[in-house]
Amino acid sequence: MSTVLRIRDLTVRFRLRDTIVQAVSGLDLDVRRGELLAIVGESGCGKSVLAHSLMGLLPKNAQVTGSALLRDTDPADTGPVELISAAPRRFARGIRGRRIGLVPQSPATALTPVRTGRKLLEETLRVHRRTTDADTLAADVGLAPADLDRYPFELSGGMAQRLTTALALAPDPPLLIADEPTTGLDRPLVDHTLDLLRRRCDTGGTVVVITHDLTAAERVADRVAVMYASRLVEHRPADAFFASPSHPYAAALLDALPTRSFNPVPGHPPMLTALPDGCAFAPRCPAANSDCARRPDLDPDTTEGVACHHPLVTEEVG
Amino acid sequence: MSTLAARGVGVTFGHAVVFDDVDVELARGETVGLRGPSGCGKSTLARVLALLHGPDRGHVSIDGSPIEGARYAVPVATRTRIALLFQSPRAAADPRLSLLDLIAEPLLATGTDRTTGRARARALADDVGLTEDLLERRPHAVSDGQLQRACLARALVHNPDYLLLDEATAMLDASTQALVAQVLIAYQRQHQAGVLLVSHDLALLDRWADRTIDWNELIS
Numbered sequence: 453m454s455t456v457l458r459i460r461d462l463t464v465r466f467r468l469r470d471t472i473v474q475a476v477s478g479l480d481l482d483v484r485r486g487e488l489l490a491i492v493g494e495s496g497c498g499k500s501v502l503a504h505s506l507m508g509l510l511p512k513n514a515q516v517t518g519s520a521l522l523r524d525t526d527p528a529d530t531g532p533v534e535l536i537s538a539a540p541r542r543f544a545r546g547i548r549g550r551r552i553g554l555v556p557q558s559p560a561t562a563l564t565p566v567r568t569g570r571k572l573l574e575e576t577l578r579v580h581r582r583t584t585d586a587d588t589l590a591a592d593v594g595l596a597p598a599d600l601d602r603y604p605f606e607l608s609g610g611m612a613q614r615l616t617t618a619l620a621l622a623p624d625p626p627l628l629i630a631d632e633p634t635t636g637l638d639r640p641l642v643d644h645t646l647d648l649l650r651r652r653c654d655t656g657g658t659v660v661v662i663t664h665d666l667t668a669a670e671r672v673a674d675r676v677a678v679m680y681a682s683r684l685v686e687h688r689p690a691d692a693f694f695a696s697p698s699h700p701y702a703a704a705l706l707d708a709l710p711t712r713s714f715n716p717v718p719g720h721p722p723m724l725t726a727l728p729d730g731c732a733f734a735p736r737c738p739a740a741n742s743d744c745a746r747r748p749d750l751d752p753d754t755t756e757g758v759a760c761h762h763p764l765v766t767e768e769v770g
Numbered sequence: 771m772s773t774l775a776a777r778g779v780g781v782t783f784g785h786a787v788v789f790d791d792v793d794v795e796l797a798r799g800e801t802v803g804l805r806g807p808s809g810c811g812k813s814t815l816a817r818v819l820a821l822l823h824g825p826d827r828g829h830v831s832i833d834g835s836p837i838e839g840a841r842y843a844v845p846v847a848t849r850t851r852i853a854l855l856f857q858s859p860r861a862a863a864d865p866r867l868s869l870l871d872l873i874a875e876p877l878l879a880t881g882t883d884r885t886t887g888r889a890r891a892r893a894l895a896d897d898v899g900l901t902e903d904l905l906e907r908r909p910h911a912v913s914d915g916q917l918q919r920a921c922l923a924r925a926l927v928h929n930p931d932y933l934l935l936d937e938a939t940a941m942l943d944a945s946t947q948a949l950v951a952q953v954l955i956a957y958q959r960q961h962q963a964g965v966l967l968v969s970h971d972l973a974l975l976d977r978w979a980d981r982t983i984d985w986n987e988l989i990s
Contacts, residue, residue, distance in 0.1 A: 468911065471903070495915020495946045511910075557914060557941070560858040599809075606783075609857045609937065610808030632914075635940045636857060638808045638970040664915075664943030667973075708944040710977035716899075716949035723903045 455523065456627055456658045457483040457506070459755075462518035462536070464498070464505050471725045475501040477682040478518070480755045483627070483660060488653045490669035490690065491662045493679035494705065494721055499662045500557055502679070503629045506535050507554050508543035524551055524626035524658075550580065553625035557632045557662075559612035563604035569615045570600040573622060580623035593618045594644045609636035617645060628652065631662045646672045666706060670694045675756075678702045681722050681732035686758045687750055698763035701733045731760070771834050772798040774819060774852065774932040774964060778828035781814050788814050790827065792988050796964040798931055803975035804968045806985025812968045813857065816936045819966065820854035832932075846880055853930035855938035859917040863909045869920040870895065870905040876927050894923035899949050914941045922950060926957060933958075934966045939974070951978055 464476040475498040483489055491499050504510050506520055520535040533547060548554070556562040564572060573586040587597050593614040604612060613636050620628060630649060634642040642665075649659045650672045663669055669676060673690040678699060686699040697703045704717040719736035722728060731737070734744035743761040751757040773795050780790035788811040796802050796819075806812050817823040819830060821837060821844050829836045832851065837844060856862040863872055873891035878884060895905055898919040909917050918941060925933065933954065939947040955978075958965055967979055975982045 466911070468907070473911070492943075494943045495919075496913035500913065558858055558860040560861040608809035608813060632941060636808070636937055636970075638806075639972065641808055642970075664941075664946075666944055705943070705945055708948040710947075710971070710973045714948050714951065714977055716952060717945040720899055720901055723901050725903050 454485045455482045456485045457481075457520060457522055457660075459483075459506075459520045460518055462502070462505065462520060463516070464501055464510065465515045466511075467513045467515065473724045474682055474727055475724055476505065477727065479682075479684055480750065480752060481677060481684060481687070482755045483658060485658050486653055486656055487674040488649060488659045488661065488672055489675050489677060490673035491660060491677045491679055492664060492666060492669055492705070494717070495664070496724070497679045497721065498682045498724070499679055500631055503554065503631050503660075503662055506629065507548055507552060508535070508538060508540060509548075509554075522547070522551065522627070549576070549620075549623045549625065551625055551627065553620040553623060553628040555617050555620040555628070555630040555633045557635070559616040559636075560604075560609065562616050563612060565604050568601050568603055569595070569607070569618075572615070573600065573618060576619055576622040582622060582624065584622075589618045589622060590615075592621065592648060594641055610638065610641060613637055614641070614645070617648075621648075627658045627660070629660045629662070632664070633661065634663065634665055634668050642668060643671075666709060667711075678705070681727060682724060683732065683759065684750060684755075685733065685760065687756045688758070696764065698758035699733075699760050700737045700739055700762070700764060703764055704736075733760075772931070772962075772964075773831075773833065775831050776815070776819055776825070776828065777831065777836075779815075779818055779825040779830065780827035781811070781818060781823065782826045789989055792828075794819070794983065794988060796932060796966050798964045799958070799962045800981075801958065801965040801967065801979045803979030803982030804966060804985065804988075805970065805972065805975060805982060806988075808970070810985050812985060813936050816854060816934045816966070816968055819932075820852050820934050821849060822854065850876070850880065850928040851930055852932045852934065853925035853928065854934045854936065855918075855922055855925045857937040857940065859914060859921045859941070860909070862921055863917055865909050868906050868908055869900065869912065869917075872909070872920050873923045873927060876924060880928070890927065891923065894926055895920070897926075898923045898953055899946070915943060915946050918942060919946065919950065922953070929961055930963065931961070932964045932966070934968070936968045937970070940969070940971070947974070 459481040462479040466473040521532050523532045570586050590600050595614045676690045676693040677684050678686040680701050686702045707713045722732050730745040730747050734740040739762040748759040748761050750759050775795040778791050781788045818825050870891050874887040877887040
């Protein structure tokens with residue numbers, strides 16, 4: 453299967469007044485065409501920063517190094533695009549929205565307050581010369597036509613969420629990054645949105661869902677990548693992952709679900725201003741020993757596997 | 771009786787009747803879940819209960835005494851007994867304040883001195899699992915989950931008797947959600963607080979709430 457997005461050694465640092473925050477560290481990730489990849493992880497681990505770095509949406513104090521090569525089949529394609537070095541103008545004209553769509557987190561702050569949903573959608577459709585009409589698109593995301601004529605402040609959290617999803621889908625981007633697309637939706641609407649994303653993948657699109665909703669990820673994802681303290685720690689096919697997570701962190705995260713033990717992962721994640729050299733999870737890990745001072749890595753070729761010296765599955769087998 | 775109750779409340783926006791004649795009661799010490807479809811008016815009801823939006827019909831009462839006053843000139847001593855944690859911390863937090871000031875602000879606004887206020891804010895930040903390096907940052911430099919934990923600490927700063935959570939853990943990862951639940955359950959035990967959980971997450975309500983109200987039962 454072809455790789456739509458090939459990320460290598462991606463590092464994002466933010467320069468603050470007196471410190472440097474490292475939000476993404478040496479991240480390698482292949483996103484394959486037609487697949488739905490779920491990126492999961494604790495709050496503040498760098499998931500959204502990763503998405504924003506690919507969209508050219510980081511603030512000025514961000515330093516980005518590494519490579520992220522976008523290869524899609526855009527008809528007006530000028531070949532693969534290196535996203536990390538792309539100029540802001542290039543992002544605005546040809547990449548953002550058109551080739552990579554983003555469903556932003558916090559719809560409450562993502563919508564222009566002075567226009568109705570219909571105006572926003574129609575404008576996007578016109579700019580991208582789409583023939584679909586706003587009502588069809590709204591129906592796709594489960595939004596009633598009447599709700600389209602409201603201003604963002606008149607929408608509930610769930611309605612605003614569906615409107616931002618419709619806006620991201622309007623240009624029909626080959627790659628869609630959805631940052632928490634199901635927050636604030638009730639269960640039927642969550643399922644509706646997930647099915648919509650799933651259908652995009654089944655018809656040749658590619659979707660990356662950033663989510664903390666593990667139940668949602670289990671329902672639709674082909675593959676799961678777990679992020680912890682700015683790095684990927686596990687990246688495996690979704691069915692294998694949910695059957696038996698390998699990384700102790702992934703296992704602890706799944707265990708925190710209300711349907712399981714409902715206990716938080718003990719301890720705090722490390723500060724991103726002072727990341728350890730070795731495994732960042734070691735201080736919270738029951739299996740940690742002296743090996744953990746050396747940083748474990750994923751398979752550098754496939755970007756898959758588990759970055760741990762004592763993965764759980766191996767332990768059970770051996 | 772120690773309850774926060776809405777009696778026959780109704781809210782109308784323009785021509786749209788959001789809901790009418792709704793009765794709901796939250797006693798101290800209990801955790802009540804409220805579930806309902808997206809956009810049905812759950813958040814509006816939470817705002818009414820939090821005394822942020824005056825109902826067009828009916829009234830809200832605390833411990834049996836109705837809240838009086840045109841358009842909610844509610845005394846500070848009453849207002850601080852109820853705290854609301856919003857769905858979107860990004861929209862709720864003042865972008866100009868550091869997380870520490872965000873947490874301390876309600877105390878400073880009611881006359882606590884800055885040193886005491888900040889010390890209390892620091893202790894609360896620790897309770898909700900915010901590390902020291904985050905406290906001097908402003909909202910744009912932290913994640914939604916971290917910001918929501920700061921908002922939780924802010925909500926607890928006046929030791930409220932009633933806590934209303936409007937989908938407040940929906941944007942949190944499983945571990946942070948469990949942590950917030952732990953903090954709140956501990957707080958509730960200590961203060962005998964009444965907690966209202968507005969949520970779509972049935973698994974969460976099953977696990978956390980003593981009883982769950984379905985929106986359809988409220989309006990029928």
